[in-house]
Amino acid sequence: MTPPARGDHEARRRDVSEAVRRVLADRGFGGLTLRAVAAELGASTGLLTHYFPHKRALVAHALEVLDRQAAERHRPATEAAAGARGLPVLRAALLDILPLDAEGAAANRIWVGSWDAALGDAELTAGHAERYRRARRRMAGLCAEAQELGELPADRPAEELAARAQSFALGLVVQALFAPGEFPPERQRVLLDGFLADLAAGREHVRGGTG
Template sequence: MEDQPAGSSRVARRRDRRKAEIVKTATRILTDSGYGGMSLEDVAEQTDIAKATLYHYFSSKDALVAAALETLTQEVLQRLAARAEAIGKVGARERLAALVDEQIRILTETAPEVAAVFSWPRGWPDAFEEPMKDMRRRHDAVFRRVVERGVADGEFSCPDVNVALQCLHGILNQASVWLGPGLHEDDRDRLRAAIVDRALCLFVSG
């Protein structure tokens, strides 16, 4: 395969950076205003580009929103994967505890926009129903694999994995409410640890 010309490579990198900037702006507006409150005019203005230029990157508002949602999903999955890799080879309980802790950190500290966009969806068009279900399934699979392994190894004994996981996601969605702004760091750490501990109780019967 022939090497790509250096000039062409620079153009591609510049385009990727601008595209990422547009997606970041769209995500910020979605976080603050929801789908109905986001317009391409606002995205263009806040990204400091012409609306006509925006169409070179995204063909429609829905295409841009879809890119923003997928980017958020990938970032969450990457953070969870990094946390799982960092703890190394451990049992299912310890691994699940780390993943729950990381997800709470994502929702309340490192990427609170995830909670705003996914945990409390506001006025999403029907066209996003299936894509968002798919994103949620991919996210659920990260936790499901650990729980199923724990059940198989005898670490977990929950009678219904599906119900337990639904309850877990409910707890995670509420985390951004429980760990709202204003908490002292020590109180935040204690409350997050308590939430993780109680969440694990879902997977141990008796």
């Protein structure tokens, strides 16, 4: 690989993105270094600094690559849900998050791996916070629809139901990644449906303990 010439730049950038994706898939964010990406490309580390002047730029780019992949992966589900409203769409959105197949597990493994790198940097933390805020806002819209349709209780804020749903899904991802044998796809669905059934059946907050 030679230094980027005008016109070639976009093609080179795609090569770099592909190399980043492969390094992430093989080694996770802990193994994402300029040196590893350069080796994957057969390029020098010095050359890579044309694209990424520092480690954070590389991590930020990796997160963009993942965003695009997630958007690609979820498009069919989103299109299938076109016209649907409320609880079934919320359920589809939560199923989209879970590692229900090899591709979903690989993508989640990389996302979960990004949390260490992201939490170590204020700008990356803000980026992740914004990603999750957008996802919660979308889910809150679906919860509000489900409330209008009488599928979810209307006596609590849709934002609260959405935050609970996202918490549940993210934690289930983590459990399933560490113990895929204990959390096969069918069990993940059972757990999600149990969670949603309780969300639909719930009425009032319990007041227990000392908090």
